[in-house]
Amino acid sequence: MTDDLIRPGELVEPGREAAARGLRTLLQGAAVSALGAVVTVVHDAANSGTTDYRAVAVLAGQAVLTAVATYVHNRLRPAV
Numbered sequence: 123m124t125d126d127l128i129r130p131g132e133l134v135e136p137g138r139e140a141a142a143r144g145l146r147t148l149l150q151g152a153a154v155s156a157l158g159a160v161v162t163v164v165h166d167a168a169n170s171g172t173t174d175y176r177a178v179a180v181l182a183g184q185a186v187l188t189a190v191a192t193y194v195h196n197r198l199r200p201a202v
Contacts, residue, residue: 137197144193151185 159178166173 140193140196143196144189147192148185148189151188152182155181155185 158181162177162181163173
């Protein structure tokens with residue numbers, strides 16, 4: 123079975139590293155956005171009975187934009 127994980131200290135192609143970091147940031151952002159969305163929905167439902175889905179969309183958009191910024195940064199940063 124092959125293992126495609128990037129290990130600490132391993133030299134990898136810059137594009138592969140940037141993609142891995144971007145994906146990891148997207149997944150982390152998605153988890154935080156999901157938690158924020160749940161809190162927003164529960165709070166709105168408990169207080170007013172309605173939910174502002176625009177706030178949920180903003181949380182999701184923020185996660186995506188953070189992942190894109192991370193990917194671009196890792197693609198363009200100078201090699202250390």
